[in-house]
Amino acid sequence: MKFDQLPTPCYVVDEALLEKNLKILRGVMDRTGCKIILAQKAFSMYKMYPLVAEYLSGATASGLHEARLGQEEMGKENHVFSPAYRDDEIDEIISLCDHIILNSFSQVEKFKDKVLQAGKKVGLRINPECSTQQGHGLYDPCAPGSRFGVTLEQFRPELLDGISGLHFHTLCQQNSDDLAVTLQAVEEKFGAWLPQMEWINFGGGHHITREDYDIPLLESCIKRMQEKYGLEVYLEPGEAVALNAGFLVSTVLDTVRNGIEIALLDTSASCHMPDVLEMPYRPPLIDSGEPGDKPFLYRLGGSTCMSGDIIGDYSFDRPLKIGDRLVFGDMAIYSMVKNTTFNGMALPAIAIRKKDGDCEVVREFGYEEFKTRLA
Numbered sequence: 001m002k003f004d005q006l007p008t009p010c011y012v013v014d015e016a017l018l019e020k021n022l023k024i025l026r027g028v029m030d031r032t033g034c035k036i037i038l039a040q041k042a043f044s045m046y047k048m049y050p051l052v053a054e055y056l057s058g059a060t061a062s063g064l065h066e067a068r069l070g071q072e073e074m075g076k077e078n079h080v081f082s083p084a085y086r087d088d089e090i091d092e093i094i095s096l097c098d099h100i101i102l103n104s105f106s107q108v109e110k111f112k113d114k115v116l117q118a119g120k121k122v123g124l125r126i127n128p129e130c131s132t133q134q135g136h137g138l139y140d141p142c143a144p145g146s147r148f149g150v151t152l153e154q155f156r157p158e159l160l161d162g163i164s165g166l167h168f169h170t171l172c173q174q175n176s177d178d179l180a181v182t183l184q185a186v187e188e189k190f191g192a193w194l195p196q197m198e199w200i201n202f203g204g205g206h207h208i209t210r211e212d213y214d215i216p217l218l219e220s221c222i223k224r225m226q227e228k229y230g231l232e233v234y235l236e237p238g239e240a241v242a243l244n245a246g247f248l249v250s251t252v253l254d255t256v257r258n259g260i261e262i263a264l265l266d267t268s269a270s271c272h273m274p275d276v277l278e279m280p281y282r283p284p285l286i287d288s289g290e291p292g293d294k295p296f297l298y299r300l301g302g303s304t305c306m307s308g309d310i311i312g313d314y315s316f317d318r319p320l321k322i323g324d325r326l327v328f329g330d331m332a333i334y335s336m337v338k339n340t341t342f343n344g345m346a347l348p349a350i351a352i353r354k355k356d357g358d359c360e361v362v363r364e365f366g367y368e369e370f371k372t373r374l375a
């Protein structure tokens with residue numbers, strides 16, 4: 001099938017673009033000896049896991065279901081972090097995962113022995129209390145009052161026996177200069193216990209596959225931890241794995257005017273690209289400009305009842321007409337994993353653009369997916 005014949009709305013993940021990212025990540029692994037695993041919460045399109053597995057060391061999960069998906073579909077190293085595990089899930093999680101990261105010393109006291117008895121590794125998430133993100137409280141695990149990771153004040157060295165690694169996750173879409181600052185805080189606060197560890201996990205939020213990302217600085221951070229403390233280094237990016245590797249194709253259903261030209265699409269910010277509203281951000285749209293760049297300005301709206309279901313204002317070379325197809329960029333990550341059927345909206349189909357340019361629809365959704373989540 002050709003790209004312009006795909007049904008809409010449809011997420012399309014481009015194999016060549018995904019592989020381009022994977023090659024960049026693999027380069028970091030090969031030059032430093034670190035291990036990089038996919039944070040599935042950003043991108044769980046398991047049809048692509050065999051390709052991901054050719055390049056990365058495995059996957060990490062936010063809980064039981066992602067852990068099971070990683071084990072079933074990736075089948076390599078499988079890690080998990082959850083702020084608190086459930087008693088009725090922990091045994092299955094331990095059976096599925098190699099590294100189980102605990103968020104507090106009370107979780108350590110509760111679950112450490114179980115994990116060790118199963119021959120799996122216990123990690124502890126630490127909170128270096130080093131905020132490097134501005135104005136993004138929603139995404140800052142180091143914000144005051146954060147529930148993530150043990151602070152130095154709460155640290156209990158007497159309980160470290162059996163814990164083989166420390167884990168921190170403090171970044172979001174950031175460059176390696178912020179990692180370097182964070183590592184300094186980690187060393188200042190927790191450096192005394194690093195020599196007794198086997199590994200350290202730098203978490204996610206590293207925008208490694210972004211054009212301006214400073215990869216040499218990342219690699220010097222990794223090497224420093226390896227050489228100074230003899231640690232194995234893990235990174236678990238989500239975004240960077242599938243950054244700019246996918247699209248959301250939609251169709252103009254109608255145009256109306258109310259002080260501004262408005263185009264109504266068969267997709268929805270609220271249902272199909274919720275981060276547009278939650279982050280919030282304005283997604284890239286192929287063949288469009290910022291307001292003022294091109295002569296015809298439109299506000300693009302979704303077809304739900306929510307007034308705020310607006311994707312953004314975009315300008316075009318020509319007036320939009322009913323049936324035009326609009327292609328949003330960077331739609332592989334935090335899109336299909338977060339979508340909803342609010343308003344009974346159907347979920348977008350999922351397709352792959354193969355390396356030869358041919359497209360294949362791998363999943364379509366309808367009424368059943370709406371109904372089966374309700375009762």
Ligand SMILES: *Cc1c(COP(=O)(O)O)cnc(C)c1O
Pocket residue numbers: 039041042081169171172173203204205206236237238239240
């Ligand atoms: C969200 C998250 C990641 C992945 O973050 P990205 O911003 O997608 O790279 C990795 N580890 C943990 C613990 C996370 O919460």
